Amino acid sequence: MMKFAHLFFSDKPDLKWELCRQMGIKYAIAKLAPDLTGREPIWNIDSFAAAKKTFSSHGLELIGLEGDQFDMTRIKLGLPGREEDAEHYRQMLRNMAELGVTTLCYNFMQTGWFRTSTDIRERGGAVVTGFDMKDAAKLPTKDYAPVDAATIWKNYEWFINEVIPTAEEVGVNMGLHPDDPPVRTLQGIDRIFTDTDAIRRALSLSDSPAHGLTFCQGTYITMGADIPKVVPLWKDRIRFVHIRDVAGNAEHFHETFHDNGPNDIPSLVKLYAENTPDIIIRSDHVPTMAGEDNSRPSYAMNGNLFGIGYIKGILDTLKVEYE
Secondary structure (H helix, E strand, O other), rough: EEEEEEEEOOOOOOHHHHHHHOOOOOOOEEEOHHHOOOOOOOOOHHHHHHHHHHHHHHOOEEEEOOOOOOOOHHHHHHHOOOOHHHHHHHHHHHHHHHHHHEEEEOOOOOOOOOOEEEEEHHHOOOOOEEEEEHOOOOOOOOOOOEEOOHHHHHHHHHHHHHOOOOOOOOHHEEEEEEOOOOOOOOEEEEOOOOOOHHHHHHHHOOOOEEEEEEHHHHHHHOOOOOOOHHHOOOOOOEEEEEEEEEEEOEEEEEEOOOHHHHHOOHHHHHHHHHHHOOEEEOOOOEEEEOOOOOOOOOHHHHHHHHHHHHHHHHHHHHOEEEE
8 A cells, every 4th residue: 555655854843744634644754864853863763763753743654764864975975984874874774673664765966956946937936946957067066076977886886785785684675766857967976877777777786675766756757767667667676756747858857736747647646556556655846836935945835735635636536545
């Protein structure tokens, strides 16, 4: 049975928590990095347990983590000290298992989730994010640049060898998020998970059941993936699906409402239901709507009220079981 979750940035309750419960959302995915929570990193079991208790006390079950839970620079760039960080990562995985938080959406983007515009007007004046490679090319290089793709691949393989055995041992599912946007380089640092061949290569590094995918629908759309083809091929590796729509291609795109983009979202939801019926799903990147500030682009709540209701309507129409 699908689990419908929502993403929370930190463990500090606000209006979003109440609205999610009112919409029938009972599962939480969270980013619990110290700069968001004000707590110790979650390799500290007491810090992690306190966060989980907060979700539980507000009627939400924390079932997964998403994003970098602490600074991953040394791991992603192969810098001195990465062995210490890998042990912290392994301890985080052990803590996840102990607390019953069994899914981890992770990425290997040193330049992160990236947009060049955060104020593009969509339907009715709602505000969405977008990306243009020509604008990105004008930006200054990042610290540590240049870093080539071969180096990133080498570091990723090291990371998988270091952490997947622990994830498998304790029963945590790790889901690789593709690079968003899926372009070859940003600010002097190459990106490697930009097409389906790269995802296949990543999966080939380990056949452990702990080594899976986060299927970020919008990113796979912008990379030009044949989604009806790859979802059945990877159905045993997909652990988590992000549902959003986007218009354009990897080098130039903008995001849309779930019902206002070029892609057939109901057919894609049906595809996931038929091939990956036991995954976690959530509404992803939404417009900032009237009356909201745009301080966290793509994650304002009114757009998610729409997105969650839209996806639930599709699931109900298809008679897909979810909770």
